[in-house]
Amino acid sequence: MGKDKELTAASSKLRTLATERFGSENISAGPFLPNEESLRLLHELQVHQIEPEMQDEELRKANLVVENSPAVMFRCRATPEWPVELVSRNVIQFGYTPEEFLSGAITFTSIIHPQDLVRVISEMQEYIVSGEEQLLQEYRIVTKGGDVRWIIDQSESELNKAGDITHYQGIIFDVTERKRAEEALKESESRLKQQKMMLEELNSTLEKRVQEEVAKNREKDIVLIQQNRMAALGEMFDHIAHQWKQPLNSIAVIVQALGSTSAHEQLTTKEILETVDSVMDMVGHMAQTVDIFRNFYAPEKEKSVFLLKDIVDKALSIVTPVFRRYGIGVVLDADPELSAFGYPKEYAQVLLNILANAKDAFMERGMKNPRISIRAFADGDNTVVTITDNAGGIPDESIGKIFDLYFTTKESSGGTGIGLHMSRNIIGKNMGGKLAVNNVDNGAQFRIELGKF
Numbered sequence: 001m002g003k004d005k006e007l008t009a010a011s012s013k014l015r016t017l018a019t020e021r022f023g024s025e026n027i028s029a030g031p032f033l034p035n036e037e038s039l040r041l042l043h044e045l046q047v048h049q050i051e052p053e054m055q056d057e058e059l060r061k062a063n064l065v066v067e068n069s070p071a072v073m074f075r076c077r078a079t080p081e082w083p084v085e086l087v088s089r090n091v092i093q094f095g096y097t098p099e100e101f102l103s104g105a106i107t108f109t110s111i112i113h114p115q116d117l118v119r120v121i122s123e124m125q126e127y128i129v130s131g132e133e134q135l136l137q138e139y140r141i142v143t144k145g146g147d148v149r150w151i152i153d154q155s156e157s158e159l160n161k162a163g164d165i166t167h168y169q170g171i172i173f174d175v176t177e178r179k180r181a182e183e184a185l186k187e188s189e190s191r192l193k194q195q196k197m198m199l200e201e202l203n204s205t206l207e208k209r210v211q212e213e214v215a216k217n218r219e220k221d222i223v224l225i226q227q228n229r230m231a232a233l234g235e236m237f238d239h240i241a242h243q244w245k246q247p248l249n250s251i252a253v254i255v256q257a258l259g260s261t262s263a264h265e266q267l268t269t270k271e272i273l274e275t276v277d278s279v280m281d282m283v284g285h286m287a288q289t290v291d292i293f294r295n296f297y298a299p300e301k302e303k304s305v306f307l308l309k310d311i312v313d314k315a316l317s318i319v320t321p322v323f324r325r326y327g328i329g330v331v332l333d334a335d336p337e338l339s340a341f342g343y344p345k346e347y348a349q350v351l352l353n354i355l356a357n358a359k360d361a362f363m364e365r366g367m368k369n370p371r372i373s374i375r376a377f378a379d380g381d382n383t384v385v386t387i388t389d390n391a392g393g394i395p396d397e398s399i400g401k402i403f404d405l406y407f408t409t410k411e412s413s414g415g416t417g418i419g420l421h422m423s424r425n426i427i428g429k430n431m432g433g434k435l436a437v438n439n440v441d442n443g444a445q446f447r448i449e450l451g452k453f
Contacts, residue, residue: 095144
């Protein structure tokens with residue numbers, strides 16, 4: 001409750017200052033949740049450097065939502081030393097402040113461990129030449145206090161209209177505990193090797209029993225280390241990386257459009273505010289994604305009644321910039337009064353997974369006139385949402401395994417095989433519904449069924 005009051009106060013002050021600068025007609029009238037509005041106005045300050053005097057204690061409080069995320073977002077210029085243009089405030093977990101990066105006092109390469117710097121830059125250059133969509137790296141950084149931390153860095157490049165790389169953007173995760181676990185495993189293997197050499201000197205009648213005990217001990221160590229990996233990082237990293245890919249692409253498209261408009265001196269205050277609103281909506285969605293997967297297996301969840309059309313509209317608002325860029329049309333036919341009972345945020349995640357897969361299918365197959373049709377209607381005692389594309393359908397040999405964990409038809413482009421598996425669990429296990437897929441005329445149709453409320 002105390003944080004909520006602080007965020008509300010920060011939001012009120014930010015709204016007042018923004019109104020004084022831009023006029024009330026250019027400031028959204030609300031209603032906004034305190035977190036969403038504060039982050040929206042805070043992003044406007046950080047990206048466009050509007051009203052530096054607004055960087056006060058109230059802004060720090062408004063950034064608490066981002067601070068709670070385990071993933072740090074970076075956006076750097078593709079120039080020597082990788083100057084930082086955008087960084088999430090939770091970078092303070094490494095001792096640095098966003099202001100130190102945004103002012104140019106600290107560059108991204110300056111925090112990379114000196115022994116890893118050459119390799120990191122070399123891998124980035126190989127990634128650029130390869131034309132791959134994303135780059136996954138593991139290396140060390142040095143905190144402001146001088147500690148060495150291991151991180152996983154998932155990055156992608158941003159191109160201008162000429163096809164030149166202008167920026168790198170992505171997320172980093174602290175995996176120091178995992179690396180320590182791996183070192184412990186290596187030490188354990190070393191000890192086991194030494195024990196085996198000693199046991200070989202014992203009576204030959206003991207040899208078989210000794211070998212069995214050594215094997216058992218080694219298997220126990222491996223199981224313990226693997227459990228630690230999964231608990232500390234594994235599943236959450238995969239899930240967040242999969243879910244954040246689409247919003248990150250959308251943000252990149254919006255920023256490119258903003259830059260193009262600015263270059264032609266056609267940018268207005270209203271357009272700036274609208275762009276900030278769109279970007280902050282997606283950042284808010286990304287923060288919600290972290291919370292959803294952090295608590296995914298927790299039993300303390302409250303179901304609620306929600307309008308299906310509202311959730312569909314929310315999902316479409318996130319993917320629309322990317323869909324528009326690739327010429328993907330969407331036709332929506334939804335009963336505005338149709339409601340369901342369950343977890344609306346998780347339902348939106350399922351829709352986003354399906355829409356993202358459809359987009360990937362269009363891009364992979366080079367489909368002309370790509371279209372997606374979404375219908376929401378009542379069917380007896382159930383509410384039904386169908387998502388139908390014209391991407392050519394799912395191969396017969398794959399359609400029966402499409403919901404299996406780690407099964408993917410997109411290995412070459414970084415598919416994880418997690419999204420649809422999680423989607424079926426959300427609808428089936430969490431909400432008591434059904435998620436199915438069938439091939440229809442020249443495409444695939446996903447069908448989501450929930451009981452009517």
